[in-house]
Amino acid sequence: MSGSYPFVELQVFCQELLSPCSAAAVLTPEGQTVFLKYQTLADIGTLPMAVQTSHKYLQIEDGDIVVTNDPYSGGSILSSVTLVMGVQPLRSVNRKAAALLLAQRISFKPRLNLSDSVEGEGLRIPPTPLRKDQKMNAELLEIIGAHPQAPEKFKESLQEAMVQLLRMREKIRNFSETLNLDWSKPALKKFFQRSQQLVRERLSEVAVGEAQFEMPIDDKSKIRLRMEVSEQKVLFDFSGTDAASQFHLTDAATFGACTGALLAAIGGGIPLNSGVFDAIEVLSPSGSLVNAKYPRPVFSGMTDGAAMVANLVLKVFGLIDSKRQFAMSGISQCSFQLDFGPNSWFFETLETGSAASDGTQGTPGLSVWRRTRLNPSVEEIENRYPITLKTYAYRANSGGGGAYGGGDGVVKSVRVDQAGRLKWMITEPLLKPEGVQGGKSASPAEIFLQIPGEEKQRLHLKGEMDLPAGSIVTLHSAGGGGYGAED
């Protein structure tokens, strides 16, 4: 093949290879990303980091598998577990060293634990070998699976995922030779160079310049972002960002948020690999809320916090290039949980409304920055938990008005039919999801509680409390901002 076709072929191969996975990546042992598939903003930065950290400390060889969920080793939230496997693509090469690293991220049902430390959020697994020298460490898997904080069906799911990884390894080995796939360093160097060149061409369509904005998160903390767009790269400088806040992100998650927002802003179809990443630089002060250090809790940061950073990127982008002013989508997934015992907990999130843009209405109940969705069956939920779902619907008139209206958020209302404990976490910046060019802001997220015999009350954004049977919890997610002035 000539021209760019070897690159297209490599991309098509990786796409097909990883098609059974929701979030996965192929990297070189040197830490370069060949292909990445994501579900969340955090995945974009943390998946490569998980692979790099695991390989750095454990020297993963062909056929070895490592497990981790540690946010400070490249993990995301603790219920997302990453498996990393070494692959030697060529059967003819009799070497144990891996020439490729394959990563797959498995998402379990989260468990909401409000804590000031990541250790209180759940079971943290640093990079740990699960398969070495072709032997599975079944005992270790059993021990982790039996931990009281281990996700449900942990052992079975990981076993299934490992089988899938081994199948993918076989596929790489089978097809690398028959299809002459070139994984060598010189070939991949050209692949990255071409990607970088193409993403720079996209950047050249954007106005060159610099701008800065400070987004207050609450009355104690803010994120400051200075963006510099040149024809060669985009710099995201978070100097001046505060330390403590409602949420914390690792630097890898912040990189993911910036990259995801930038690529969405300059148009789709851009593959994620190191060639593209090299056009992006993120400076995040150590210890700040965008580069949090152990043992800061991360659940809120990896979810709502990443969305807030992405919105901030769009805001500053619009200040640099006035032709690209974007209304803001809602950010908080409004996580809430009802506990009915050690093995019975109902966890749920809400989609927000997406912002409108020039010529397009926002979409109700569609979070711009999330591709994971729970939404199981109402009947299955009610069969399984002592609750009655009263409403799962769009939240009327919650999108910002405008020539093009923002998308409505969602309302979910749940009655507990047995006493339980409620936990909830909503992240809302002081600024509502803004409209632009005359469009109106959307309604923010909120949570209400009606205890039998009492008045309906609006709750704080975060907390936990015991509920008697008959209580009704109602959550409203934020809408998206509107675009343009209404006639």
Next chain:
Amino acid sequence: MAWRIGLHLGDVFAEATARRDGESRQGRWFLPQSSLGKGLKQFCEANGITEIEQFNVSHKIVPQIMQRRLGASPAFLVTSGFENWLEMNLPVQPEQFSLTPRKGPSPIDRDLVFGLSERVSATGRVEKAVDMQELEFLVSKLQMLNIKQLAVGLLHAQKNPTNEQMVADFFRQKGFRVFSAIELAGHLPCEEKQRWWTAYLDAFLTPVYEEMWKTVETQIREVGPDAKVIDFAQSVPERGQEMNSVLAGVFSTAWSLYRGARKTESKKVLYCGIEDFYLLHLDREPSAQWNSNYGTVRLTVPPVLALSVQPDLRISKGFWGCASFDEQRLGFEPGPMCFGKGLHPCFLDVLFAEGHLDSATALQDRLVTKTRARIIETLSAYSRDETSPVDFQKLPQHVLDLALLQLTLAIDDEVGRISLSLQGPLASSLLSPLKSRLGPQLRLGDDEGFVLSRGLVEE
């Protein structure tokens, strides 16, 4: 003795197999040139077919109605509080982050969705009975809007159908055509979204389907006035006790393929049609769920997989600055460039440009030789931003290689090293290029390309 004719109506090609007492006749014609009635008449005359007892027909009426949104939005009655529930669960597009994400296209008209204040609990207890006054009010409203059909889906109706049955009976008595989720879902347990989609889609499709089917039936009866005309998808034995629903027509082509390929020795068949490619798993049972573009729908479906590479898969300029495939299918109006009228290249065009269609007898009168140069020109235009040297004459081969790569990987995923039989009108065109990638496990089936219509008259 009278003939039985299996007739498949595609987007632009019709295919027929006639069978009588050990004799068999086959034929194919291009519908834009020769209508259904005219083509069928010519087929019968050419083969001396005069007495016909039955036509078994498979078709693409239902997929066409869905794709072109030709259906009629019914009223949709659901448990109050869940009026948006189906829409909320539609898949999101695109998969990558975008500032204008959207949900997959939906046939639901939000203005016609009504919540009923009734409730059945998870234990099957009627917590709130149906309010007859509310129903009376709805009748007036729907009559004012001139709505004649409605779909009904209530929570936990499979545990206790009382409320849903009452609503369905009430509206039937008032003269409405009612599609009830529990009636259509049958006895197989399934959750509410699956059942509700079945009811809604059936209600959406049925009026237009009935008109279109009547047109088909009329044309067929001109050739066989005394023959029975049967919509094959409605009568497939593998669907068992499942209630007849128009929605089953989504898989009309797949069912006829499944029946036609059943007697193949290989348990895996790659069907290489002119309009569609399918992978058949003859060693698997039909499934009770359809993973549709709307979500999971309760419907019995054959173990047949539509592949991501299709004959009309569009070629455009990709991120890498060269011609490659995107995810859109062009359809057959106006069709591939090699048929002479199309403006955008697709997979069939690169097969043609590389000479792989020379052995496809089914297409010989369709192909326009001089379009080869135009196809290469168009691919070159898409690759004009290439910075590395590329021989433009080799572009069709490069693009073809990409499609074959995708096909190879998809087949390997599904089939592994198991023997695979290629059947259909383009089987001989794809055998050699696929064999070089998948190895000796591939062999050509012996159906002469008529497996679709043959399945309609198989015993």
